[in-house]
Amino acid sequence: xxxxxxxxxxxxxxxxxxxxxxxxxxxxxxxxxxxxxxxxxxxxxxxxxxxxxxxxxxxxxxxxxxxxxxxxxxxxxxxxxxxxxxxxxxxxxxxxxxxxxxxxxxxxxxxxxxxxxxxxxxxxxxxxxxxxxxxxxxxxxxxxxxxxxxxxxxxxxxxxxxxxxxxxxxxxxxxxxxxxxxxxxxxxxxxxxxxxxxxxxxxxxxxxxxxxxxxxxxxxxxxxxxxxxxxxxxxxxxxxxxxxxxxxxxxxxxxxxxxxxxxxxxxxxxxxxxxxxxxxxxxxxxxxxxxxxxxxxxxxxxxxxxxxxxxxxxxxxxxxxxxxxxxxxxxxxxxxxxxxxxxxxxxxxxxxxxxxxxxxxxxxxxxxxxxxxxxxxxxxxxxxxxxxxxxxxxxxxxxxxxxxxxxxxxxxxxxxxx
Numbered sequence: 502x503x504x505x506x507x508x509x510x511x512x513x514x515x516x517x518x519x520x521x522x523x524x525x526x527x528x529x530x531x532x533x534x535x536x537x538x539x540x541x542x543x544x545x546x547x548x549x550x551x552x553x554x555x556x557x558x559x560x561x562x563x564x565x566x567x568x569x570x571x572x573x574x575x576x577x578x579x580x581x582x583x584x585x586x587x588x589x590x591x592x593x594x595x596x597x598x599x600x601x602x603x604x605x606x607x608x609x610x611x612x613x614x615x616x617x618x619x620x621x622x623x624x625x626x627x628x629x630x631x632x633x634x635x636x637x638x639x640x641x642x643x644x645x646x647x648x649x650x651x652x653x654x655x656x657x658x659x660x661x662x663x664x665x666x667x668x669x670x671x672x673x674x675x676x677x678x679x680x681x682x683x684x685x686x687x688x689x690x691x692x693x694x695x696x697x698x699x700x701x702x703x704x705x706x707x708x709x710x711x712x713x714x715x716x717x718x719x720x721x722x723x724x725x726x727x728x729x730x731x732x733x734x735x736x737x738x739x740x741x742x743x744x745x746x747x748x749x750x751x752x753x754x755x756x757x758x759x760x761x762x763x764x765x766x767x768x769x770x771x772x773x774x775x776x777x778x779x780x781x782x783x784x785x786x787x788x789x790x791x792x793x794x795x796x797x798x799x800x801x802x803x804x805x806x807x808x809x810x811x812x813x814x815x816x817x818x819x820x821x822x823x824x825x826x827x828x829x830x831x832x833x834x835x836x837x838x839x840x841x842x843x844x845x846x847x848x849x850x851x852x853x854x855x856x857x858x859x860x861x862x863x864x865x866x867x868x869x870x871x872x873x874x875x876x877x878x879x880x881x882x883x884x885x886x887x888x889x890x891x892x893x894x895x896x897x898x899x900x901x902x903x904x905x906x907x908x909x910x911x912x913x914x915x916x917x918x919x
């Protein structure tokens with residue numbers, strides 16, 4: 502009953518905020534909901550002494566929500582499947598090398614650039630922490646967030662090839678990012694970790710490759726099951742079973758659930774459509790269902806992100822390091838894109854304009870906050886969570902609202918040679 506109560510309250514608030522945004526602010530739906538939640542949070546903080554009961558009720562509700570478990574264990578799987586089912590595999594194949602490089606090598610480069618820079622900068626502000634904890638922050642903030650990216654790029658007007666690179670990278674970089682984060686967090690806790698090349702490769706292969714293989718198998722089975730029956734309601738139930746049952750299977754086999762959902766979504770959305778027995782009407786109903794799931798869960802997630810401000814103690818004391826962290830993360834994003842572009846002989850040369858869009862379009866979101874919330878309290882959790890929050894807010898609000906305008910001001914985004 503308590504879960505139903507919490508979910509009901511969040512849905513009602515999301516609906517109210519979505520209406521206010523659509524009626525007055527007219528921002529992209531997810532960003533609008535988050536901005537209103539953020540403004541309400543600031544208002545509650547400012548009037549805590551006047552309306553203490555309202556503040557206490559909302560903070561109690563937020564404390565009852567395990568964002569790490571809800572996002573990483575449930576919402577992310579639905580959102581990744583919903584995003585992947587609408588991506589054309591031919592577009593992704595065309596951009597497969599950049600996507601593979603940016604979702605693996607770039608994540609590692611970014612992790613170490615951020616970690617080393619934060620280790621050098623923090624002591625100047627009287628906040629010196631061990632290098633390994635700085636690397637934990639680097640690992641959790643480096644992956645671009647598929648939820649933020651997929652939701653915002655739809656309305657940003659980014660050229661198709663660049664959209665595929667950014668969206669593809671965000672869908673696949675979770676496997677690498679989670680492995681790097683797990684290793685860094687274990688080292689920060691003082692646990693023994695096999696950091697040899699063989700040990701890391703084994704862990705990555707089991708998490709990432711195992712998850713992708715599981716997703717392909719589930720997508721193959723689901724596609725053929727859909728092909729043998731009529732009725733969009735059955736098709737919807739089959740895809741729901743793939744997401745929910747696939748997540749349980751991935752957890753049981755210690756594989757990457759998010760990557761399994763990406764692979765399954767790509768299979769259902771591409772291979773499944775080509776089998777031929779599903780009518781256009783049934784396919785349209787299936788697409789609309791997952792679009793609706795995507796919109797509802799995005800609204801809920803961005804609402805929670807906006808309200809998370811209430812759970813970070815003394816956020817104001819981290820303001821300057823938060824601002825510096827934004828610059829550090831953007832610089833690391835640039836380095837992690839620029840180095841592979843200069844070294845790896847991609848089939849098509851990247852222009853300076855392309856790099857600008859790739860850097861500015863690499864949004865951070867709920868995944869980073871969820872990972873930050875999973876850090877132990879004795880590992881400077883409040884500091885790392887606060888600066889993560891600053892980066893995420895800047896990324897979603899500033900970068901998310903301007904990436905489309907930035908693209909519009911750049912002519913021939915793909916053509917200018919470095």
